[in-house]
Amino acid sequence: MQQAFEVLIGAIPYLLGGTGLTVAAVVGGMLIGLALGLPMAVAEVYGPAPLRWLVRLYVWFFRGVPILVLLFLFYFGLFQALGWNVDALTAATIVLGMASGAYQSQIFRGSIESLSKGQFRAASALGFTDRQAIVSIVLPQAARLSLPGWSNEYSILLKDSALAFVLGATEIMARTQFVATRTYQHLALSLAACGIYFVLTWAGVRALRMLERRVAVPGFGQQEARA
Amino acid sequence: MSQTPILAVEALSKTLGGKTILENVSFAVRRGEMKVLIGPSGGGKSTLLQCLNFLHVPDAGTVRLDGQAIDPRARKALYAYRQQVGMIFQDYNLFDHLNALDNVALALRKVKGMPRAVAEERARAELARVGLSDKEKLYPAELSGGQKQRVSIARALAMDPKVMLLDEPTAALDPELIGEVLTVIRGLARDGMTMIMATHQMGFVRSMADEILFMQEGRVIEQGTPEMLLDADSGSRTLDFCTHLAEFEAGA
Numbered sequence: 001m002q003q004a005f006e007v008l009i010g011a012i013p014y015l016l017g018g019t020g021l022t023v024a025a026v027v028g029g030m031l032i033g034l035a036l037g038l039p040m041a042v043a044e045v046y047g048p049a050p051l052r053w054l055v056r057l058y059v060w061f062f063r064g065v066p067i068l069v070l071l072f073l074f075y076f077g078l079f080q081a082l083g084w085n086v087d088a089l090t091a092a093t094i095v096l097g098m099a100s101g102a103y104q105s106q107i108f109r110g111s112i113e114s115l116s117k118g119q120f121r122a123a124s125a126l127g128f129t130d131r132q133a134i135v136s137i138v139l140p141q142a143a144r145l146s147l148p149g150w151s152n153e154y155s156i157l158l159k160d161s162a163l164a165f166v167l168g169a170t171e172i173m174a175r176t177q178f179v180a181t182r183t184y185q186h187l188a189l190s191l192a193a194c195g196i197y198f199v200l201t202w203a204g205v206r207a208l209r210m211l212e213r214r215v216a217v218p219g220f221g222q223q224e225a226r227a
Numbered sequence: 228m229s230q231t232p233i234l235a236v237e238a239l240s241k242t243l244g245g246k247t248i249l250e251n252v253s254f255a256v257r258r259g260e261m262k263v264l265i266g267p268s269g270g271g272k273s274t275l276l277q278c279l280n281f282l283h284v285p286d287a288g289t290v291r292l293d294g295q296a297i298d299p300r301a302r303k304a305l306y307a308y309r310q311q312v313g314m315i316f317q318d319y320n321l322f323d324h325l326n327a328l329d330n331v332a333l334a335l336r337k338v339k340g341m342p343r344a345v346a347e348e349r350a351r352a353e354l355a356r357v358g359l360s361d362k363e364k365l366y367p368a369e370l371s372g373g374q375k376q377r378v379s380i381a382r383a384l385a386m387d388p389k390v391m392l393l394d395e396p397t398a399a400l401d402p403e404l405i406g407e408v409l410t411v412i413r414g415l416a417r418d419g420m421t422m423i424m425a426t427h428q429m430g431f432v433r434s435m436a437d438e439i440l441f442m443q444e445g446r447v448i449e450q451g452t453p454e455m456l457l458d459a460d461s462g463s464r465t466l467d468f469c470t471h472l473a474e475f476e477a478g479a
């Protein structure tokens with residue numbers, strides 16, 4: 001017990017470093033997912049048929065294959081074949097981001113489709129181009145409606161990021177296991193990993209909940225079924 | 228009375244889902260005129276109004292503003308045209324994430340490219356015109372139906388339209404809120420606004436309409452002044468319809 005404690009204390013700086021890498025991978029993954037998912041959602045709702053097909057194909061692929069398989073496919077397969085030398089953490093960030101893009105596109109698409117068509121028509125009638133209506137009317141509303149789903153996606157991506165361990169990225173999971181195998185304190189270090197993930201989930205979800213409150217509009221999003 | 232009609236509609240036809248919704252509709256609107264569309268539900272009034280600013284693209288026919296034919300494929304010209312034709316919807320269609328002031332100011336900024344301060348000043352003036360100066364900070368969900376419709380009128384007016392299209396603007400309102408909206412519309416008519424309005428508010432129609440178009444099954448089957456069509460012994464289809472409407476409302 002005493003020994004476990006000493007090991008943990010001694011490992012703190014090392015584990016915090018891993019936490020930083022995990023956070024970087026998750027934040028990077030969420031942002032890549034946002035950059036991919038938002039345009040894909042818009043394309044799926046408003047785009048021409050070939051584009052819609054392309055988006056559906058992308059979503060179908062990235063939702064249909066386990067993250068672990070995707071990590072191997074890209075890191076040891078595609079990136080190597082392309083002669084692209086990226087470190088494990090960067091590779092994991094990109095793969096997590098691409099997969100998250102598929103999920104995020106469906107979150108945003110659901111929000112966009114839940115908006116009344118009438119507001120778009122009203123914007124058109126005022127002389128908005130479709131693009132202006134999407135940017136000024138549709139997306140600000142869809143983004144607000146998507147925040148709960150986005151928060152959920154964050155908590156999933158955070159946990160998926162532990163898989164980067166198998167590529168050799170030195171994130172939380174890798175570092176706790178590294179210390180564990182050298183000190184034989186498996187229980188203590190696995191619990192430490194649990195604790196770190198738990199705190200990161202809690203902090204992220206809480207931060208997004210605060211953002212949700214900050215951008216809330218009176219009565220908006222609550223009036224789902226209007227008479 | 229000017230010679231060229233401000234808005235001319237020639238032989239408009241529209242098919243939706245294999246069904247003919249509008250069939251060879253023609254009429255002309257003079258400057259400052261109030262045209263009223265009356266007719267049974269499903270007769271094509273909403274489709275006609277949406278064809279006039281190309282929210283629905285007609286299959287055939289021409290719409291002219293000030294003698295100029297509008298080609299909906301010329302997108303730039305279409306967007307410019309739509310700014311000159313205000314549209315009021317039955318269910319308001321306010322932008323739910325914006326307060327009343329921003330609802331009115333947004334198109335001024337995004338479409339007309341006005342700086343925010345200028346746009347807001349204009350938006351305040353339009354809100355004052357519809358009697359909502361004290362409501363500019365309120366969001367759509369915080370407004371009554373009548374207030375929402377007045378904001379939507381202010382939003383349309385801010386664009387300086389030459390013509391306004393109103394699609395049953397009071398049909399979704401509780402009876403006690405209809406008056407405030409009709410009062411605003413009367414004010415517009417007095418100020419010389421040209422309007423095409425679908426409505427079944429017969430008191431309003433009798434006193435305000437310059438001409439009634441009675442629409443049924445996608446065609447204008449009667450056309451004339453309220454005196455001509457609503458006179459007790461006119462024997463018109465319009466009168467027949469309105470009598471039934473009155474009976475229905477009295478019974479309801």
Ligand SMILES: Nc1ncnc2c1ncn2[C@@H]1O[C@H](COP(=O)(O)OP(=O)(O)O)[C@@H](O)[C@H]1O
Nearest residue numbers: 243244246248267268269270271272273274275
């Ligand atoms: N998008 C559409 N597809 C098929 N039919 C439609 C569509 N929109 C309207 N209609 C039909 O067109 C007819 C005219 O409708 P509408 O213009 O709304 O009439 P009104 O406003 O006079 O009640 C109705 O029969 C309606 O069912």
Ligand SMILES: [Mg+2]
Nearest residue numbers: 272273274395
């Ligand atoms: Mg209608």
